[in-house]
Amino acid sequence: MRQIALVQLGIGQVGGALAKMVRAQRQQIEQKLGLRLTYTAIADIDGLAWAENGLDEEQLDEIVQVKARGIADLPFGQPIGDLTGSWKPVRSGFAGFDDGILVDVTAADGMETFLEAALRRGWAAVLANKNPLVVPLPSYQRLMATAGRRLRYEATVGAGLPVIATLRTLLDTGDEVQRIEGCFSGTLGYLCHCLQEEMSFSAGVREAKALGYTEPDPREDLGGMDVARKALILARMLGHELELADVEVEALFPVKMAALSVEEFMATLGRLDGEYEHRIAAARARGRVLRYVAEVEGSCCKVGWREVGKEDLMAALRGPDNIVRFTTKRYKDNPLVIAGPGAGPEVTAAGLLGDILALAQQRD
Ligand SMILES: NC(=O)c1ccc[n+]([C@@H]2O[C@H](COP(=O)([O-])OP(=O)(O)OC[C@H]3O[C@@H](n4cnc5c(N)ncnc54)[C@H](OP(=O)(O)O)[C@@H]3O)[C@@H](O)[C@H]2O)c1
Known part of the structure; x- marks a missing residue:
């Protein structure tokens, strides 16, 4: 049995689901893949729970169930401190583990420092957090050079959809990727659906917010930057040396609304209704619908509104679903x-978990 140590940063919605999934699938993973996954540490924003030989089931339960208190306040928790120096070298083996995988399930900035420290000591890493992949190019290139094939980040674009794995296979098998287009925001997808159903823009945003599809400040979604980060991740995989600032981003609201408080923003949203009504009607008159699309073609990377024909697969998207389309030499x-x-x-x-299992089975 190959023994794998897991260190997880972040135990929010996704991190909690992952911890439960690791536990639920443990037996099957042991039997089918010959891998034993053991959490040696889990951290939230200010607390850390760790045990060199692995957190036991009871502790894991408590972390997942009683998370509202914060890990630092658990009887076996401690303040998180600086993790940069705390990575035991995997190569020499530690506490009986054959490999170690760091999983970043935060949305925090600056994680690349931890990542690099861990990767340099032989750990592998898995990201749901996009931020380490959209840092300035020199830092990105250093991270990639340190990581080699020991860094995976499927969940950063399209969540569980195999977007990154597919692109990696296309590139590894020598295909030539000419264009990538996609709708990568569940929130904006839902909003497009509302607009198509003749709901006003402001009502659509309010409904998406009420359903928990938007961040507490909906401008984080409506500004287009989350989609821009995903587009940049794909463009960089293609080898384009682009910065986040090089991505052309069309926001869904005018710049002057960026300075408002969330309450003021929500209260003034109705002023944009007329403009969106007009755009939707104009698209409809041409037999088309509006979609918020990310596009990478050549070294051009842009995100914004696009009118698509009703026969286009993007037009068929419902609610918060995502779609990605690769146009390549072969496809x-x-x-x-x-x-x-x-x-x-x-x-x-x-x-x-798919990334964790792939790394755990990969010996280099
Ligand atoms: N939710 C989705 O459907 C989805 C889909 C694809 C990708 N993602 C990505 O997955 C990541 C997590 O999303 P989420 O929805 O689970 O967010 P979330 O519920 O807000 O959870 C974030 C977690 O990260 C912790 N955290 C923040 N800064 C940290 C730090 N510096 N060190 C250690 N822990 C830290 C938070 O701690 P506290 O609890 O103490 O605040 C919290 O436990 C994000 O990057 C997101 O973009 C999410």
Whole structure:
């Protein structure tokens, strides 16, 4: 049995689902894959629970169930401190483990420092957090050079959908990727659906917020930056040396609304209704619908509104689903399409677990 130590940063919606999934699948993973996954540490924003030989089932239960108190306040928790120096070298083996995998399930900035420290000591890493992949190019290139094939990040684009794995296979097998287009935001997908159903823009945003599809400040979704980060991750995989600032981003609200408080923003949203009504009506008159699309073609990377024909697969998207379309030398006349739920704790956790298992089976 190959013994794998897991260190998980973040135990929110997705991190909680992952911890439960690891526990639920443990027996099957042991029997079918010959891998034993053991959490040696789990951290939230300010607390850390760790045990060199592995947290026991009771402790894991308590972390997942009683998370509201914060890990630092658990009887076996401690303040998180600086983790940079705390990575035991995997190569020399530690506490009986054959390999160690760091899983970043936060949305925090600055995680690349921990990641690099861990990777340098032989750990592998799995990310749901996009931020380490959209840092300035020199830091990104250093991270990638340190990681080699020991860093996986399927859940950063399309949650559990196999977007990154598919692109990696296309590239590894020598295909030439000419264009990637996709709808990568469940929130904006839902909003498009509302607009199509003749709901006003402000009512659509309010409904998406009420359903928990938006961040507490909906501008984080409506600004387009989350989609821009995903587009940049894909563009960088293609080898384009782009910065986040190079991505052309069309926000769904004017710049002057960025300075408002959340309450003021929500209260003034109705002023945009007329403009969106007009856009939707104009698209409809042309037999088309509006979608918020990310596009990478050549070294051009942009995200924004696009009118698509009703026969286009993007037009068929419902609710918060995602879609991605790869046009390549091999998939030219009939592009390769992946579609399905692009958010949600369960599917995202499954994407992470898939990466963990792939790394755990990979010996280099
Ligand atoms: N939710 C989805 O459907 C989905 C889909 C695809 C990708 N993702 C990505 O998955 C990540 C997590 O999403 P989520 O929905 O689970 O978010 P969440 O519920 O807000 O959880 C984030 C977790 O990270 C912890 N955290 C924040 N900063 C930290 C730090 N510096 N060190 C250690 N822990 C830290 C938080 O601690 P506290 O609890 O103490 O605040 C919390 O436990 C994000 O990057 C998100 O973009 C999410």
